[in-house]
Amino acid sequence: MNPKPTSGYGLRLPADYHTHTALCKHATGAPAEFRQAAATAGLAAICFTDHCPEPSGYDARHRMSLAQYPDYLDLVQPLQDGEAPVVLLGLEADFFPGTEPFLREWLPRQPLDLVLGSVHYIRDWGFDNPDYLKMWESVDVKGVWREYFSLVSAAVDLRLFDIIAHFDLPKKFGHRLRDNVMTEMVQPVLDRIAGAGMALEINTSGWRRDVAEAYPSPLILSLACERNIPITFGSDAHVPGEVGHEFAKAVRLAREVGYSESLQYRKRQPSRSPLPRD
Numbered sequence: 001m002n003p004k005p006t007s008g009y010g011l012r013l014p015a016d017y018h019t020h021t022a023l024c025k026h027a028t029g030a031p032a033e034f035r036q037a038a039a040t041a042g043l044a045a046i047c048f049t050d051h052c053p054e055p056s057g058y059d060a061r062h063r064m065s066l067a068q069y070p071d072y073l074d075l076v077q078p079l080q081d082g083e084a085p086v087v088l089l090g091l092e093a094d095f096f097p098g099t100e101p102f103l104r105e106w107l108p109r110q111p112l113d114l115v116l117g118s119v120h121y122i123r124d125w126g127f128d129n130p131d132y133l134k135m136w137e138s139v140d141v142k143g144v145w146r147e148y149f150s151l152v153s154a155a156v157d158l159r160l161f162d163i164i165a166h167f168d169l170p171k172k173f174g175h176r177l178r179d180n181v182m183t184e185m186v187q188p189v190l191d192r193i194a195g196a197g198m199a200l201e202i203n204t205s206g207w208r209r210d211v212a213e214a215y216p217s218p219l220i221l222s223l224a225c226e227r228n229i230p231i232t233f234g235s236d237a238h239v240p241g242e243v244g245h246e247f248a249k250a251v252r253l254a255r256e257v258g259y260s261e262s263l264q265y266r267k268r269q270p271s272r273s274p275l276p277r278d
């Protein structure tokens, strides 16, 4: 029996477009091991998306320095040998106010296949970092979400990223909003993403956290689907064993809310690919 190819690469599950390397200082394993894990999981492709260098010294504990960027290319590019699964080169570009001049000047010149845009900080608070979890006790949760989404909106408006990563990250430790509040808050941001022609990532790492739910939530994903915002899949793997984590479940979730396709990227050019069926 010849199963019909279900992705652009003829493999079963979509590409993993969110993985890290040891250069971010909190991931372990060689890129070749990540690729092997992608092969074992039956993924179409894997993209390395380590945290973008930031010459200002912003959050230096979680990223490569600009001087280490050639080391990143040396880690990933030798794996781009045409063998399956395909290996792509990307970055997770963390947005914060002040980084715009650097990103505008530097990012478009890099030989990347895709760029994730993400927000991890509200002012100087790493709100998704377990080390600063206590801070959540003294903040207005709704105000945090509002501030977070205004940063995401600013990231979208930069028009420098292809995909918004882990869109509802502030829920990581369980700080959720009621559905009606979330719907009201999130719709203008989704409209902006749709207007910018960007994609949303289904990030499966939420299934490994307290919140026990992928990013974004099924509610947000269905609002995104209504707006025809395309999707990609990312495990946010920091060890090889996390590559493709719960991708079959993520594909089911995408189908349940109405998606039938995801995007694949080459040299920052997206193309559509049908989602596999169970």
Ligand SMILES: [Zn+2]
Pocket (backbone or CB within 6 Å): 092, 118, 120, 165, 166
């Ligand atoms: Zn991230």
Ligand SMILES: [Zn+2]
Pocket (backbone or CB within 6 Å): 018, 020, 092, 236
């Ligand atoms: Zn990440």
